[in-house]
Amino acid sequence: MPEWVDGKTILFAMLAGLAGATAIGVVAFGNAVRSALCLVLNFFTLALLYFTLDAEMLGVTQVIVYTGAIMVLFLFVIMLLNLGSPAALEERPDYIKKALGFMFGGALFGVVASQVVRPFIETKQVFAPDNYGAPQGMGKALFTTYVWPFEMASILLVIGIVGSILLAKRRV
Amino acid sequence: MESSVPLGGYLAVGLMMFIVGVVGVVIRRNPIVIFMCIELMLNAVNLTLLAFAKYGPIVKGADPTQTAMAGQMMVIFVMAVAAAEVAVGLGIIMAIYRLRHTIDVDEMSVMRG
Numbered sequence: 001m002p003e004w005v006d007g008k009t010i011l012f013a014m015l016a017g018l019a020g021a022t023a024i025g026v027v028a029f030g031n032a033v034r035s036a037l038c039l040v041l042n043f044f045t046l047a048l049l050y051f052t053l054d055a056e057m058l059g060v061t062q063v064i065v066y067t068g069a070i071m072v073l074f075l076f077v078i079m080l081l082n083l084g085s086p087a088a089l090e091e092r093p094d095y096i097k098k099a100l101g102f103m104f105g106g107a108l109f110g111v112v113a114s115q116v117v118r119p120f121i122e123t124k125q126v127f128a129p130d131n132y133g134a135p136q137g138m139g140k141a142l143f144t145t146y147v148w149p150f151e152m153a154s155i156l157l158v159i160g161i162v163g164s165i166l167l168a169k170r171r172v
Numbered sequence: 173m174e175s176s177v178p179l180g181g182y183l184a185v186g187l188m189m190f191i192v193g194v195v196g197v198v199i200r201r202n203p204i205v206i207f208m209c210i211e212l213m214l215n216a217v218n219l220t221l222l223a224f225a226k227y228g229p230i231v232k233g234a235d236p237t238q239t240a241m242a243g244q245m246m247v248i249f250v251m252a253v254a255a256a257e258v259a260v261g262l263g264i265i266m267a268i269y270r271l272r273h274t275i276d277v278d279e280m281s282v283m284r285g
Binding site: 100108133 | 187215270
């Protein structure tokens with residue numbers, strides 16, 4: 001066994017494989033419910049990857065916000081559309097679009113992999129302090145240095161709530 | 173301090189997820205799945221930001237604590253924007269479905285010039 005294979009790399013390889021497989025599942029499944037369930041698994045795997053990066057606070061936030069709130073919203077809308085007519089969620093195959101999509105994706109992959117990922121393939125030096133993902137430090141930064149964007153985010157969320165209610169309500 | 177997993181590994185996972193999201197947006201016709209692919213791309217970028225936050229400062233002389241925190245703050249705000257975007261986007265999909273009784277993106281050509 002080569003000396004770079006240890007517990008951490010094995011764990012990372014497993015999580016990376018699971019993340020890639022579930023990401024492909026989101027696109028490959030024809031049924032929207034299966035895509036959504038693949039996405040839940042993918043977000044959960046990402047939370048575990050955040051834990052391996054020592055960002056515990058964001059890992060927990062990922063589980064609560066994405067797998068908890070956003071995916072429930074997705075499944076809820078799928079359910080509402082399915083109640084009306086199941087045919088609304090079926091797709092016709094379009095081979096020209098598929099060929100173009102795969103070509104474009106392959107080209108983008110080649111460019112980014114060769115120009116951005118390759119220079120960092122050997123970078124192992126960690127610069128961040130040990131407890132950089134702890135809630136205390138993040139809360140302090142959020143309420144001092146980043147308090148202006150934080151307030152802007154809250155305004156954005158309020159506007160989002162009001163807007164989605166306006167869009168979803170029936171005409172009275 | 174050295175980690176046994178290189179930065180390139182995390183970047184490769186992020187790139188893989190981003191490419192799958194891009195291909196999905198192009199080839200799928202169901203707007204709900206297209207939204208899921210957009211979420212996939214946003215999460216790929218989040219993973220990349222966190223990886224750079226940990227393996228940090230590319231700029232010489234930058235404070236490691238500050239740069240690590242900057243990456244995490246960016247991820248928090250991406251999550252907030254994604255939540256607002258999903259709420260409004262799914263509301264729009266519901267409104268279109270109620271109006272036209274179809275959600276196929278190729279059928280939505282009202283704004284074609």
